[in-house]
Amino acid sequence: MTPTVRTAVQEWLSHDPDPASAAELAGCSEDELAERFAQPLTFGTAGLRGPLRAGPNGMNLAVVLRATWAVARVLTDRGLGGSQVVVGYDARHRSAEFGRAAAEVFAAQGFSVTLMFAAVPTPAVAFAVRGTGAAAGVQITASHNPPQDNGYKVYFPGGLQIVSPTDRDIEHAIASAPPADEIPRSPVTASGEDQVRAYLERAASVRRTTGPARIALTPMHGVGGEFALDALALAGFDDVHVVQRQFAPDPxxxxxxxxxxxxxxxxxxxxxxAADVDADIAIALDPDADRCAIGVPTPAGWRMLSGDETGWLLGDYILSDRQDKAVVASTVVSSRMLASIAAAHGARHVETLTGFKWLARADEGLDARLVYAYEEAIGHCVDPDAVRDKDGISAAVLACDLVVALRGRGRTVPDALDDLARRHGVHTTTAVTRRVDSPQDAAAMMTRLRAAPPDTIAGVAVTVADLQPRTDALVFTGGDDAASVRVVIRPSGTEPKLKSYIEVRCAGELAPGRARAAALQEAVAAAVRAWT
Structure with missing residues (x-):
């Protein structure tokens, strides 16, 4: 361990406000201490996120206190000192403790703080920030990460996730923050019931039809269960069956x-x-209820839709009722079918970088309004006027409404997917993930691909577009109107992985088109595995 690291460890230990964390560090080997103090947590795709452990590159009380002090400093430097701030938290280990600590730091810095009364869905915090005109919001969550992780998600005005330079400004402020045990804290009384009620009423209002649907629901041990039931009931859906073993929050x-x-x-x-109760639709929320996966019955049995399939369906459904200037958005790693759907409806499609911090800004500078955005990782924003982030609960309400609307026309979800394929071509999507030992290994593989990119994939001639410096990604495209391929390769923003997103499009009749697409997709995936 170098003298610099040794000094940093001693300084941290002498100011860690959590005795358990200090004891944990005291028991670490020199190699582990060197790893924990190599660099602090930084803002990634969805805020700070890391393992629950002591030290500057883990999620712990000291990190939360110093990060909150930094957010308060950046707000004050921008003339927003004393403004309103909303703080929420999910049901993960230590989330409530971290949420209260963050609220108390903001209060001590002179901000008017709403600390949520209980563990709440992440989109409820985004809604509250936007709806109340708050200067910022913080949600303590690691979303769908493993149980040993937690995170710190920041919203700024409008309920939008932060982007550069704000994230870098906060990181710089963290570097100059006082020691954690010297950061002032003031007591805060929990509140926020009115904001959460307004959020649920707004989520329910995305429904367009009337009529019943039988719904199977799981919140996957997260915070979404009771809130989703309330929103569905407000929307007129009261025949809901829950997975009892997964309903109560369990970190x-x-x-x-x-x-x-x-x-x-x-x-x-x-x-x-869903099969046991003969449901019409199955809904799976992730633990902080900002993402929503859909299951549907098919002639071959129940299956989960991909995020892209749900995105096509919801995008088409929303645009079918829009007469104004409309924008829909998807990310560079999502399917291109939404662009075709938008064109058919006379709407504008915008492709953004990965993450809702970019999707939520898709209509900036345009003479049109964002009405829907999605990413293939089952994130859907179906009411951007209320929540400028992914929202699993409002997406669940709209998906159930879509099933009712289709049934009124004598159609099913598989029928609707067939209709979209006939109009826009058969699109299939899949992903290939290569796990690596470290982010540095993923970066080295990207460097190798840039130096010698393939010029064919599965026998299809391709060209490559390098998205640097906007983001670290390569996009390979090739083919013609009859059949085309698209592969996007990028390092994961949250884990040591290299991810390849594959899309194949084939024209023609459904059955042969799907057969060709499946075979080509398999060949493309095999080729990608061979050179990543």
Missing amino acids: DFPTVAFPNPEEPGASDLLLAL
Whole structure:
């Protein structure tokens, strides 16, 4: 351990306000201390996020106190000192403690603080910031990460996630923050019931139709269960069956390997329940209820839709009722079908970088209004006027409404997907993930690909577009009107992974088109695995 690291460790230990964290550090080996003090947590795709552990690159009380002091300093430097701030938290380990600590730091810095009365969905905080005109919001959450993680998500005016230079300004302020045990804190009384009630009423209001639907629901051990039931009831859906083993918040997520509805097996209990009760639709929320996955019955049995499939359906449904200037948005790693759907409805499609911090800004500078945005990772923003972030609960209400609307026309969700394929071509999407030992390994693989990019993929000639310096990603495209491929390769923003997002489009009749698309997709995936 270098003298610099040794000094940093001693300084941290002498000012850690949490005796348990200080004891944890005292028991670490020199190698582990060097790793924990190599660099602090930084703002990524969705804020600070990391393992619950002591030291500057973990989530702990000292990090939360210093980060909050930094956010308060940046707000004050921008002339927003004394403004309103909203603080919420999910049901993960230590989230309530961290949320209260953040609220108390803001209060001591002179801000008017709303500290949520209980663990709440992340979109409820985004809604409250936007609806009350607050200067900022903080949600303590690690979303769908493993149980040993937590995080710190920041919203600024309008309920938008922060982007550069704000994230870098906060990081610089953290570096100059006082020692954690010297940061003042003032008591805060919890509140926010009115804002959460308004959020649920607004989420329910996205419904357009009337009529019943039988719904199977899981909040996947997170905070969304009771709130989703309330929103669905306000929308007129009262025939809801829940996965009892996953309904109560549990930070250990005991029934799933990963608390992410996208993960294989995570929605098995939900789909079994849906089949048992003969449901019309199955809804899986992630632990902080900002993402929503949809399951539907098919002739071959129940299956979960991909995030892209849900995005196509909801985008088409929203645009079918829009007469004004409308913008829809998806990310560079999502399917391109939404662009075709938008063109068919006379709307504008915007492609953004990965993450809702960019999607939420898709209509900036345009003479049109964002009405829908999605990312393939089951994030959907169906009411941007109210929540400029992904919102699993309002998306769930709209998805249930779509099922009722389709039934009124004698159609099903698989029918609707077939209709979209006939109009816009068969689109299939998949992903290939290469786990690596460190982010540096992923960066090295990107450097190698840039130096010698392939010129064909699965026999299809491709060209490559490098998205640097906007973001670290390569986009390979090729093909013609009959069949085309698209592969986007980028390092993960939250984990040591290299991720490849594959889309194949084939024209023609459905059955042969799907067969061709499936075969081409398999070949493309095999090629990507071979050179990543």
